[in-house]
Amino acid sequence: MKNARNNDLSDRxxxxxxxxxxxxxxxxAAAAAAEPARSARQAERMAVAAAREERRLExxxxKRDEAERRAAEAAERQAAADAAARAExxxxxxxxxxxxxxxxxxxxxxxxxRDRRYANRKARRA
Structure with missing residues (x-):
């Protein structure tokens, strides 16, 4: 017999x-035991996110430095072309x-x- 005693509603x-x-x-208990590991994972995620944000900012x-350099080069080329056009x-x-x-x-x-020849001609006639 699997369940020999009689279970009524209150017992269940x-x-x-x-x-x-x-x-x-x-x-x-499991949550309390896992708290240090969870805190460590969370700190690790925060560090990874901070590093990712730092790389994005870099x-x-x-990109901004490259754009400024290209703009400066373009302005320099334009100034040289303007100077060459002005010189030409x-x-x-x-x-x-x-x-x-x-x-x-x-x-x-x-x-x-012509005036010299005219004067010579006048001088010869006179």
Whole structure:
């Protein structure tokens, strides 16, 4: 016979309450025993999260530094290109001024030669 005694409702309720209490006490004991390990795991997770955040901040700083460096290089290249364009424009303008000056000098020399010939012709006729 498996269950020889007669269990009525009150006996079953008492047994269930005792089992529930035993389970609760076992859970509390296991939780108290696991507390140092849980605290250690939690501290380890916190350290890992802090290291992860530090690495993320370092990556962001490196990206920001790289972007600033690229912007500085681009500004430097733009300034060099602007300076080269200005130098080319100045050289072109100087060459144009020199050409105009030569044309004016040639024109003046031609007029002077014409006036000299005219004066010689007048001097020969007179």
């Amino acid at each position: 309720r008492i047994a269930a309450a005792e089992a529930k209490t035993a389970l609760l006490n076992a859970y509390r 990556r962001e700083r490196m 424009t100045d050289a072109r303008e100087a060459a144009e001024r020199n050409r105009i000056a030569r044309v004016l000098e040639d024109e003046a020399a031609r007029k002077a030669e």
